[in-house]
Amino acid sequence: MDVIIIGGGIVGTLIARQLSFYSLRILLLEKESDIAMGATKANSGIVHAGYDPLPNTNKAKTNVRGNKLYPELCSQLKVPFKRNGAFVLAFNDEEIKILEELKERGRINGVLGLEIISKEELLKREPNINPEVKRALYVPNSGITSPYLLAISALENAWENGVEVHLEEEVQGVIKEKGGYIVKTNKNSYFTKYIINCAGINGDEIIKMAGIDFSFEITPRKGEYFVLDKKMGNLVSSTIFPTPTPLGKGILVIPTVEGNILLGPNAQNINDKEDKTTTHEGLKEVWEKATKLVPNIPFSSVINTFAGIRASSNYKDFLIEEFNSHKGILNILGIDSPGLTSAPALAEIAEEWLREKEKLIPKKEAKKEREKTLYFRELTNEEREELIKRNPKWGHIVCRCEHVSEMEIIEFIRHPLTPKTLEALRKRLRVGTGRCHGAFCTPHILKILSKELGKPMNSFTLKGGNSKILFGENKVRWKNEKGS
Amino acid sequence: MKKEVDIAVIGGGPGGLAGAFSAGKRGLKVLILERGEELGGILNQCIHPGFGLLYFKEELTGPEYAERWIKMVEELDNIEIWTKTMVLEVSPDKRILAVNEKGLWEIKAKAIIFSMGCRERTQGNLAIPGTRPSGIFTAGTAQRFVNIEGYLPGEKILILGSGDIGLIMARRLRWEGAEVIGVVEKLPYPGGLTRNLVQCLEDYDIPLYLSHTVVEIKGKERLEGVYIAPVDDKGNPILENKKYISCDTLLLSVGLIPENELSEMAEIPLDGKTGGPFVDQFLMTEKEGFFACGNVLLVNDLVDYVSLQGLLAGESAEKYLKGEIKREKKLPVKINGNLRLVVPQYLSYPIILPEITFYFRVLNPKENSILYLKEKEKILKTWKYPMVKPAEMLVIKVSSSILENVEEINFVLEGSK
Known part of the structure; x- marks a missing residue:
């Protein structure tokens, strides 16, 4: 192989697509039964404008760039994308001050069109917002998309261009070899010249496996959500944020491209990377905080709840690094918010990284456009x-x-x-x-x-492994007992 | 493609079958639109007996009960039946957009009978904390798997909610070789009919945990178990007292929701209490020419009532087409005391019908209850009940002569604990 991409989330799939335009032998490995099973499956689906990350960080740079790439990317891949705008609400003078700071930070990051608007103006545009609001930051460039449809579509595009995809294949060893690496999985081993480690919450394991001496640790943070019936689709048309705190962007009210509304996420540090449980306290917190932004949501409109895990890390910023001790491995890790927005920009960075090492020859027959799936x-x-x-x-x-x-x-x-x-x-x-x-x-x-x-x-199963849906045929136990 | 009919019936379950039959035998051109592969609706998977005692005066299984009505409908040449046909849209001017394997249909009807039935409340509606493994089903889905497809949804089963389908499935799964650990009910009293409590739980020593609920789901791939906890007077779980129960399957029998998405498209106002359209004694909705019957109107306890509502809807549709329904005056039907809901929600004058059937659900179980029909302080009529329960409807008939010249219709249910 020329390149092995570890991880089939939004970052891995977009990188696979980006590299699939060139004459390279590429393999994407995903340990789960499907791609987009981690943070890509369970997140807010927001394409952030970029006023939030601190200036000059990887997050700020890739966020603003990613936001710009979205319209064309989604139109090529035939994935829904909507610039529905966002409002950050301030309920007191202190929060208004923070809105001013955000606006300034946005200006430095290169975000266009930010504007602080009055309560009256806000309520005119979003009449269901809590009337106790004082001011709001208007963010015209904020958008929404379907994260998993984007990942699926990107990978199908990459696959059409010749990228190999192996599901249920877990990387268990990375061994340095002359001119590259041996990647050992639960099913096979491969020699590859380059590795791109975008393994999400398990990215730190890959770093350890490869023997990279760098203190990097994923500190998973869980977020819980409610999904509301499409009947509530007119509740808000923009994404509604509270004023952020040092802990994060807070709990939001989010329209989705499908027409449902999401409430969430909260943020809870967890030890178990697989802990996608919802909790009493967590759901209660989400409900209380979301209904502070938009009151009077009937609980009977809830059609689902779920939890997702952010691959946050002790590095704070996105880690985009090739270590001197391990040339040829590009690590793109710690991709929490605004990871979905940044992913197309991260794919560009991966391409540029490879271009410095290899002559990238465009593949003539490679396609950027996908045929529209008919729904x-x-x-x-x-x-x-x-x-x-x-x-x-x-x-x-x-x-x-x-x-x-x-x-x-x-x-x-x-x-x-x-x-x-x-x-x-x-x-x-x-x-x-x-x-x-x-x-x-x-x-x-x-x-x-x-x-x-x-x-x-x-x-058949719900999601692979032991998640079977039905047991045997009727009376199978009686039959077995008789037989034995 | 286009089509014109007198009466379009949306949904070919018991309500729709009776509605179509009733309109059909009056000579109207009727079209039944059914999304399933066969007529009969959910009756087809209800293979237990207990249907038809009221209407046919004999005990039938669900498929037998459906079969009788299907035969009655099929004998009428002026009733057309389209199965595997999904209604996508209904407009306020009685145009229906439907699709089937022949193509897309624009159907223009002079009157429409809604009989879409109901759906079950789901895990998503309950927002139970925990994981999201396989092995969680609504009782109705499990019923379909066992009775139609021939597969067991699991082997070690806990049932949340003591609604009738849950009780019936407890017995059914036991017969098929599964272990049924128990039925957990959040309320202090059971949600299903008494006969089902006796025949499905007591006869099989399946425990019923009243005032308990499931508070947490465990298991990453397939369900491994749940925590249950008692609830306080307000229905809030007491989490300190939670207890783990190992099971591979959780069935939900936690209530039914009338499926009124199409009624809403036709801009028909719905009653928050029944979940169905507001109707008058003709079962005509607030939008003239639209009728509703069966579980789309209110969740019924017996299928016989569904059929009776269907018959009335079909009869009324003919009256509407003949211009006999005038609606010169409208009087709301008020409810007070231990009553939760009523159908019809108002009367249209002139009443025309010789008598009116009222359907009620009660708020709380009570003994020695008296139902009063009042006009202001004047008592017009009374009915006595030794016992009323939320699971069982109260159904009464009132002669129209009593209601012809009243200024107020007020039903009050009073009773002792």
């Missing part, structure tokens, strides 16, 4: 008619909440990069993510999987 719910009636004529399964709606047809499900199941799990289909198609939470469509989806792949319904 029934987004099509015009004419387009729907046309597709149903081509294949009647386009007219059979399986997911009633999100209007997903049988044909969409079949096409995704048939895509080589789609893991054959329920969650993989949920991420790609939103089947089972609506208000019925999959109560109606899950049996149908398992049946379609079963028919497509010729395996019984009980052989």
Whole structure:
């Protein structure tokens, strides 16, 4: 291999795509059953403007650059992106002072259009905000996207351009070798000239594995969220922030590109990197703080809760480093907020890093554009008619909440990069993510999987491993007992 | 493609079947739009008996009960049935956008009967803290897996919520070889019908934990267990007293939500108490020509009532088309005391119908209750109940002659603990 990318989150997948435009042999390794399983799956989906990071940090630079790259990137990859703007709310004089500081910091970072507006102006634009608000910082460049659709689409693009992708393959050793490294996994070993370590919360393990003498530690920070029904979609149209504190950006009210509203995240330092549990206290905190920004949200509008983990580190800033002792390994780690926004800029940095080492020859046949994935719910009636004529399964709606047809499900199941799990289909198609939470469509989806792949319904899992959905056939235990 | 009909019935479960039959036998051109592969709705997976005692005076299973109505509907040539057809939109001017494997349909109807049924409250609605493993199902989904697909959702099962589907699934899963650890109910009284408590739990020694709830989910991939805790008078869990229960499956039977997304698209006002549209004695919504019956109107305890509502909706749709429904005056039906909700929520005058059926749900279980029908301080009629329970509807019939010239309709339920 020329390059092994460790980690299939938003950073790894965008790097894979960026490098896929050149004649390189690239392999992306992901230990989970799907890509976008860590912070990329569970985060706020915000493309930040860049007023928040301290000037001249990696965060500030990549944030502002990343924000600029987003519109074109999402249009090439056919992923939803919306500049919905943001408001940072101040409820007292002290907070107004901080808004002034943010505005100034934004100016230094190169963020355009920041403006402090009056309460009246704010309430005119966002009438559901708590009327106790005093002022707000208006951030026109703030946007929203779907982090996991972006990662999936980027990697599918990279794969079409020849990048190899191995799921459920965990890196277990990195050994220095003449002219490169041996990467050992649970399944294989590979020689590679270069490694890009963007392994998220496990990035520090890779550093240790490679024997890099650098005191770097991921200090995972959990954030919990509520998801509200699409019926609440008109609650706010911009992303609503409280005034930030030294602890972070705080708990927000966030419109999503899907039309739901997210409330969250809180921030809790945790020891266990796998601890994606929601807690009583955490959810309570999120609810209280979010409803301080936008009051009168009915609890009955909650359709889901989840927790995600930020790959924060003791380094504070993003670590973007090739160590002298280990030339050829680029570490891009500690990617917490604004990591999603910065990811396209981090991909550029990875490309430039490689360009200094190798002559990068553009691949003629490589594509930057992806064909638009057809989603029934987004099509015009004419387009729907046309597709149903081509294949009647386009007219059979399986997911009633999100209007997903049988044909969409079949096409995704048939895509080589789609893991054959329920969650993989949920991420790609939103089947089972609506208000019925999959109560109606899950049996149908398992049946379609079963028919497509010729395996019984009980052989499929939610998200790989032991997450099976069904046990045996009815009475299997009685039968077993009789048999023994 | 385009289509025109007299009556479009959205949903081919028991409500829709009765609505279609009733309109059809009056000679109207009816179209049933059903998203499932077969008519009958959720009845098809309710293979236990207990259906039809009221309407057919015999005990039938769900599929048998559905089959009777399907036959009645199929015998009428003026009723067209489209299965595997999803209604995407309903507009206030009674245009329906639907899709099936033949294509996209714009259907123009003179009247529309809503009979979309309900969905179950889910794990997401409950926001139970913890992990998000596989092995958590609504009771209805589990019922489908066992009764239609032939698969067990798990082997060691805990059920949260003592609604009827949960109770029935406790027994069903026991029969299929699963271990049912118990049923956990947040309220101090059970949510299901008494006959289901006896026949599904007591007969099988399955424990019922009242005033308890699930407070935490454990397990990274498949469910490994849950914590349950008692709740205080206000329903808040007492976390210090939480207790771990090892299980691989959690079934949720924690309430039903009428599926009124299409009604909302048609700009039909909904009653926050029933979750369904406001209707008058014709089961006509606030938007003329739109009718509602069955669980989309209110969550019913017996399917027989669903059918009766369907029959009335079909009959009323004909009256509407003939211009017989006038709505010259509107009088709200007030409820007080131990009543939680009522259907119909108001009466339209002239009443036309000889009698009116009122459906109630009560707030709290109480003994020796008296239901008063009052006009101001004047008592017009009374009904006595030795016992009322939130799980069981009160259904009464009132002769229209009593209500023809009143200034107020006020139902009050009073009872002792």
